[in-house]
Amino acid sequence: MPRDFTGTYQLYHQENFEEYLKALDINVALRKLVCLLKPVKEVEQTGDHMIIRTITSLRNYIMEFDVGVEFEEDLGPIDGRKCQTTVRWDGESLVCTQIGEKRDRGWTHWLEGRFLHLEMRAEGTVAKQVFQKKD
Numbered sequence: 001m002p003r004d005f006t007g008t009y010q011l012y013h014q015e016n017f018e019e020y021l022k023a024l025d026i027n028v029a030l031r032k033l034v035c036l037l038k039p040v041k042e043v044e045q046t047g048d049h050m051i052i053r054t055i056t057s058l059r060n061y062i063m064e065f066d067v068g069v070e071f072e073e074d075l076g077p078i079d080g081r082k083c084q085t086t087v088r089w090d091g092e093s094l095v096c097t098q099i100g101e102k103r104d105r106g107w108t109h110w111l112e113g114r115f116l117h118l119e120m121r122a123e124g125t126v127a128k129q130v131f132q133k134k135d
Contacts, residue, residue: 003092005050005109009041009116009131020120020127024079024102033058041116041131050087050094073098 014035021031042053048067054060061078065071065087073085075098083100093110105122116131 002089002094003111004045005043005094005111005116006045007043007116008134009043010134011038011040012115012130012132014127014129016125016127017129020122020125023123023125026079039131040134041118043116067094 018031018035021034026034037056037058040055042051042055044051050063050065050067052063054062063073065085067087067089070084070086073083075081075083081101083098083102083105085096085098087094087096089095090108093108095108096106098105102122104124107118107120110117114133116133118129118131120127120129
């Protein structure tokens, strides 16, 4: 059985995030601003149904899905695009594939102790964020 990701997590560390945003064609001013944000992730998991909320002082993004079921994802709040998205389990990791204008786009979430890891991929660029679980 996959791990339960339910919880609230605060950004702890990130690597290569500005380059990832550049690969998504985010303009330089917005990239600089976004890199200063300290997002909170709220995850609700009921079996294979997931709601992942990314909350910042600039804007919020909510992703709701059933693991293994393809859906059209509106990434308007992020980069103005839509894509066909599928999230699946790979062991205890959630692996997302997003098919659209950007090649090799997707992400992987996994837990290590109290830390939620996120690896984001697009156009050959990889960024990493680590979130610490709040009590």
